[in-house]
Amino acid sequence: MNRATLFTLTPQVRKATLTSHIVFSVGWIGAIAVFLVLAVTGLTTLNNQLARSAYLAMELSTWYVILPFCLLSLFTGIIQALGTKWGLFSHYWIVVKLILTLLSTLLLVLHLQPISYLAGVASQASFSNVQYSEQVIDLITKAGAAILVLLAATTLSVYKPWNKIDYTSRSLAIHKNEQTGKRPLRVYVIIGLIIFVLFVIIKHLLSGGMAHH
DSSP: OOTTOSSOOOHHHHHHHHHHHHHHHHHHHHHHHHHHHHHHHHHHOSOHHHHHHHHHHHHHHIIIIIHHHHHHHHHHHHHHHHTSTTOSSSBHHHHHHHHHHHHHHHHHHHTHHHHHHHHHHHTSTTOOTGGGHHHHHHHHHHHHHHHHHHHHHHHHHHHOOSOBOOHHHHHHHHHHHHHHTOOOHHHHHHHHHHHHHHHHHHHHHHHTTTTTO
């Protein structure tokens, strides 16, 4: 067994897991694209009834399509990494992809309540589409950013850039770089991603989402 693997998947299970991961990942992107179309439709239409229907459909697609596909994509990806030669922390591209996927998952979880809130007010007879345009624009922006992040993660899966993480050589390199005051570029990329994730989460929590409207 490879040191990077915690367990070994049989060829049949490995192919099934890989197929499932691809299906859920592509489905996740497609579901967000549909969500984006619904949000744009609700924002731009002059038909208040159509806007209400779009916002209600956004909630349904989020809870019953986007969220399950998101969690299943993350789960199958981790299983695929841990049960094969790739490992979860043995390659830089897998670590970066994991961070991007976790970022997308956290953003989705943080926006479940605002999306449900919008659907709740849209179900009321007194709903006015213009009143919530700012919140819808925010959701459109976040959905577009999520698609870009997931496309970046998909690109990493295809091209598999950077080298394998050699922790022995890495320790020696870190010691040497500490003496010279230099750090590898990959370190800055990963640190930058982590800081960005924390910044987005803290910013969203401080803003309070749409709950305060």
